[in-house]
Amino acid sequence: MPKKIITEGTVPIALHHIDKWAGKLTWELYAERLAKALGQTRISRHTLLSYPVLVEAFNAKKDALKASSKNSEGKESNVTLDFAKQEIATLEAKVARLERQNDLLRQQFVRWQHNLYMMPGVDMEKLNAAVDKPMVAVNRR
Secondary structure (H helix, E strand, O other), X not given: OOOXXXXXXXXXXXXXXXXXOOOOOOHHHHHHHHHHHHOOOOOOHHHHHOOHHHHHHHHHHHHHHHHHHHHOOOOOOOHHHHHHHHHHHHHHHHHHHHHHHHHHHHHHHHHHHHHHHHOOOOOXXXXXXXXXXXXXXXXXX
16 A cells, blocks of 8 residues: 555645745646655655645645736845745735635535534534533543
């Protein structure tokens, strides 16, 4: 069985690399840089394409890079200012990605809520009371 490279722990790293990307963005270049960051020899494009969260973030970043390249043609550069702009762009990309993810989770919650409401025999007041209970603490050591 092949080794699982992209896990719950490595997805944030992969998303961070997309967020801070500058320059030409292709799946091959991204896979190469991510493999170095994760200490792997190689990650295939098809492996990355099997994770919808990575595909969505990649496509959004690619669109943002296209839009920013149209706006930045013919401007003078300052190293400190360029670094600050790059950091701001990274953080803005991260915020936009997290806002999209949050919207999707809210839509999923509304869908679940509607489906439960439509089920016969489900008491919404009991369900709300159960949802508001705190989680049970688990001592794993």
